[in-house]
Each structure stands twice: as structure tokens, then as C-alpha cells.
Amino acid sequence: MPAIVVVGAQWGDEGKGKATDQLGDRVDYCVRYSGGNNAGHTVVVNGERYALHLLPSGILNPNCVPVIGNGVVVDLDVLFSEIEGLAARGVDASHMVISANAHIITSYHQVIDKVTERFLGKARIGTTGRGVGPAYADKVNRIGLRIQDLFDASILQQKVEAALEQKNHLLVKVYNRRKIEPAEVAEHLLSHAERIRPHVVDVSVLLNEALDAGKVVLFEGAQAHHLDVDHGTYPYVTSSNPVAAGACVGSGVGPTRIDRVVGIAKAYTTRVGEGPMPTELLDADGDKLREAGVEFGTTTGRKRRCGWFDALVVQTAARANAFTDIFLTKLDVLTGWEKIPICVGYQVSGVRHDSMPLTQSEFHHAVPIYEELDGWTEDISACREFDDLPKNAQVYVNRIEELCSAPISGIGVGPSREQSIVINDLL
Numbered sequence: 214m215p216a217i218v219v220v221g222a223q224w225g226d227e228g229k230g231k232a233t234d235q236l237g238d239r240v241d242y243c244v245r246y247s248g249g250n251n252a253g254h255t256v257v258v259n260g261e262r263y264a265l266h267l268l269p270s271g272i273l274n275p276n277c278v279p280v281i282g283n284g285v286v287v288d289l290d291v292l293f294s295e296i297e298g299l300a301a302r303g304v305d306a307s308h309m310v311i312s313a314n315a316h317i318i319t320s321y322h323q324v325i326d327k328v329t330e331r332f333l334g335k336a337r338i339g340t341t342g343r344g345v346g347p348a349y350a351d352k353v354n355r356i357g358l359r360i361q362d363l364f365d366a367s368i369l370q371q372k373v374e375a376a377l378e379q380k381n382h383l384l385v386k387v388y389n390r391r392k393i394e395p396a397e398v399a400e401h402l403l404s405h406a407e408r409i410r411p412h413v414v415d416v417s418v419l420l421n422e423a424l425d426a427g428k429v430v431l432f433e434g435a436q437a438h439h440l441d442v443d444h445g446t447y448p449y450v451t452s453s454n455p456v457a458a459g460a461c462v463g464s465g466v467g468p469t470r471i472d473r474v475v476g477i478a479k480a481y482t483t484r485v486g487e488g489p490m491p492t493e494l495l496d497a498d499g500d501k502l503r504e505a506g507v508e509f510g511t512t513t514g515r516k517r518r519c520g521w522f523d524a525l526v527v528q529t530a531a532r533a534n535a536f537t538d539i540f541l542t543k544l545d546v547l548t549g550w551e552k553i554p555i556c557v558g559y560q561v562s563g564v565r566h567d568s569m570p571l572t573q574s575e576f577h578h579a580v581p582i583y584e585e586l587d588g589w590t591e592d593i594s595a596c597r598e599f600d601d602l603p604k605n606a607q608v609y610v611n612r613i614e615e616l617c618s619a620p621i622s623g624i625g626v627g628p629s630r631e632q633s634i635v636i637n638d639l640l
């Protein structure tokens with residue numbers, strides 16, 4: 214039975230949450246494998262809107278076990294407030310499980326995230342300020358704290374002291390901030406220990422046994438291919454590996470067990486934070502897309518930068534993640550344009566590129582080459598079959614499929630669970 218990975222094909226906010234939720238009660242385990250509460254996944258069920266940051270979207274289906282893998286960085290305050298917020302709305306999260314190896318985001322990671330961004334000035338990344346980057350930096354630097362450290366108070370105290378030793382010098386002498394007391398941090402973290410303890414499991418054992426037993430495991434990506442620290446538009450990226458391969462690393466499930474990789478691509482392009490985005494529209498058209506698509510960040514409320522669909526961006530993700538399927542979201546947002554451009558190439562210093570250029574400098578200077586397709590005016594939000602779509606919308610979808618070299622298996626025509634067209638069922 215299948216293990217499916219859902220991955221963002223652009224710069225995030227493609228609608229991964231909705232795509233995950235839509236597979237519904239057929240999913241037995243829904244796994245977050247990378248990132249932290251920098252993610253914001255919005256799911257609309259029966260007119261109710263849920264914004265999830267750490268818990269996988271599978272939480273909204275009562276039969277699905279929500280899993281937080283070792284690859285995630287966890288802010289325990291956020292986790293528990295998310296669980297409480299859901300409980301207040303009648304959603305039970307008590308069956309959530311978490312890896313003992315997942316790293317912890319502490320208050321000092323958040324402080325460092327914010328001060329380093331301020332220090333970078335114009336060169337800032339535009340992070341979400343949640344402490345995600347500094348927590349991953351500590352992990353790689355081998356001075357991170359893991360969930361299992363909460364169960365040994367003296368080890369935790371030692372590790373917090375070690376992690377803060379250099380940081381306090383930096384904070385006080387370079388950033389002109391006050392010193393952070395290790396004992397206070399350790400005490401706060403320890404206050405979560407007994408609450409998290411019953412949720413801690415060996416995620417690798419759990420998921421491999423589930424797959425052996427024929428269960429359906431869905432890995433819900435956060436962020437996206439082009440925000441990946443290895444494959445994205447570095448340094449304007451997040452600090453983890455959102456790509457499909459990250460699902461294996463971040464959960465302890467081997468690559469040969471993955472059956473399908475579903476790329477989630479918006480029918481146009483958005484990006485939050487800094488970094489190159491060749492098709493960005495800085496004029497009234499960009500504002501029109503933002504309004505129609507309600508393109509404001511789920512996590513920070515920031516305006517999302519908006520532009521036309523960039524086929525080179527999605528094609529790159531399709532190749533590197535080996536997409537078996539694409540779920541094209543928010544097609545309804547494009548209703549009402551007379552012409553809809555698709556970026557099919559770039560001009561860089563007078564040279565045409567049919568795929569993303571080799572270097573970041575070239576990408577920064579990429580000028581899109583557009584192909585213009587005819588738009589449609591009909592409201593498509595009630596369409597449930599491909600053939601219900603206006604002819605021009607069908608042509609648009611078919612052209613994207615051709616350019617991105619992966620079959621489009623689903624189309625989003627609205628934010629609600631049922632507002633989708635299923636072309637090939639994923640399960």
C-alpha cells in the first residue's frame with residue numbers, strides 16, 4: 214500500500230494542506246518531515262478555516278494518526294497551543310506522535326533569528342522569525358536540543374549551557390542584547406517534559422510497520438522545492454530539505470518504500486520573503502492576482518509576491534523530486550483574465566534559457582519569455598470534472614502539463630475540501 218509524498222513545487226503556499234486533507238480518511242498516518250512552525254497550511258472544512266503550523270493536516274481526519282518526524286524542528290509552546298486551539302474547536306490531537314530525535318526550537322533561536330535578520334539589513338532573507346534557521350544551524354553544529362533531552366534534566370541543563378555559551382557573547386557584544394539565562398530556558402523546556410512524554414515514539418519503527426501492514430502513509434511537505442537549502446534559491450531559502458527525499462531523511466523510511474510523489478503547484482506563482490522570482494508582477498496585475506487569490510501569508514500575514522506561472526520553476530521541481538503527479542491548485546483565481554501568460558523560458562544577458570540557469574547570479578537577472586494563452590470568464594468553482602471546465606481553462610492546464618513533464622492528477626477550483634477536480638485518484 215502506498216507511501217505518498219506531497220511536495221511544494223514553487224516557493225511555498227501552493228495549497229499542500231488542502232491537497233493533503235483532501236485525501237481524507239483514506240490516509241492512516243500523516244507525517245510532517247521537515248521545517249517547523251514557519252509553515253502555515255490552511256484547510257477549509259464545512260466552511261470552517263483551520264490554519265496549521267506544526268501538526269500535519271491529517272489531524273482534521275479523525276482516523277488519521279498525525280506524526281511529527283525527526284526532521285522537524287519543534288517549538289513546544291506552539292505545538293501545545295495548536296493542540297489546545299484544535300481541542301477548543303472539537304478536533305482531538307491526543308493521538309499525535311513525535312520522534313524522540315526531533316530538534317527543539319527555543320526562545321534563543323527566535324531571538325537570534327530576529328536579530329540576525331535585522332543585522333543583515335537589505336541582505337535579509339525575510340524569514341518568518343520563528344527560530345527555524347538557528348535551530349537547524351545548532352542541529353548541524355551538533356549543539357542542538359532534542360525531544361529526548363527533555364527526559365534527563367541534568368543533560369538538558371548542560372546542553373542549554375553549551376548552546377548558549379557562544380550565543381550569549383554574540384548577543385551581548387555584537388547584537389547589544391541582554392544575556393539569556395540557561396537555567397531559565399532549561400526550566401521552561403522541562404515544564405513540557407511530562408506532557409510530551411506519552412507522545413514520543415520511534416517514528417521509523419512505527420511507519421515501517423504501518424507500511425508492512427498495508428497502511429497508507431502520507432508525508433506532508435512544508436515549504437517547497439525552491440526553498441530547499443540544497444536545491445532552492447540559496448541563500449533565500451529555508452534551512453531544511455522540503456524536497457521529497459527529505460521525507461525519507463526526516464522520518465526514517467527508506468526511498469524504495471515511496472510509491473508516489475505529488476507536486477503541488479499553484480496555477481500562478483507566489484513567494485513570501487526575499488529572493489529572486491522572475492515572473493513577479495510589481496504592477497496592478499500583481500495586486501489583482503493577490504486580491505483574487507487572497508495571497509497573504511498564513512503564518513506572518515505578509516503580502517505574498519504574485520506573478521504568472523513559471524514553467525521552468527515547476528519543471529525543475531518535477532525532475533528533482535521525480536513527481537509522479539502534479540496537483541494544480543487555485544485555477545479558479547485565474548478566472549476573468551483576457552490573456553494568461555505562462556513563462557516558458559528566460560532571457561539572461563541576451564541568451565535564451567529553456568531551463569533554470571546554472572548560477573544564482575544568472576537567475577537573479579532572468580527575464581521571463583512568455584507564451585500568452587486565452588483566458589476564460591466562467592466561474593469554475595463548481596466544476597468537478599475536467600470536461601466541466603471552459604475550453605480555454607482546459608487548454609491552459611494541458612499546456613502546463615506538457616511544459617512540466619508530469620501528469621496533472623488533480624485541479625483545485627476553490628479553498629474547500631470538495632472544490633477539486635480529480636483526474637487520477639492518488640489512492
Ligand code: GDP
Pocket residue numbers: 221225226227228229230231252253254255256257506511542543544545546624625626627628629
Ligand atoms: P500550503 O502552505 O501549501 O498548505 O498553502 P497555504 O494554506 O499557505 O496557502 C494556500 C491558500 O489557498 C489557503 O488559503 C487555501 O485555503 C487556499 N487554497 C488552496 N487550494 C485552493 C484552490 O484551489 N482555490 C482557491 N481559491 N484557494 C485555494
Ligand code: IMO
Pocket residue numbers: 221224225226227251252253254338339340341342343344345346434435436437440449450451452484485486487511
Ligand atoms: P508553507 O509550508 C512560504 C520562507 C520565508 C523566507 C524563507 C526562510 O506554508 O508553504 P524561515 O523562517 O524558514 O527561515 O524563512 O522561507 N518560508 C515560506 N514561504 N511558505 C512557507 O511554508 C514558508 N516557510 C518558510 O518567507 O523567505
Ligand code: MG
Pocket residue numbers: 225226227252253254255511
Ligand atoms: Mg503556507
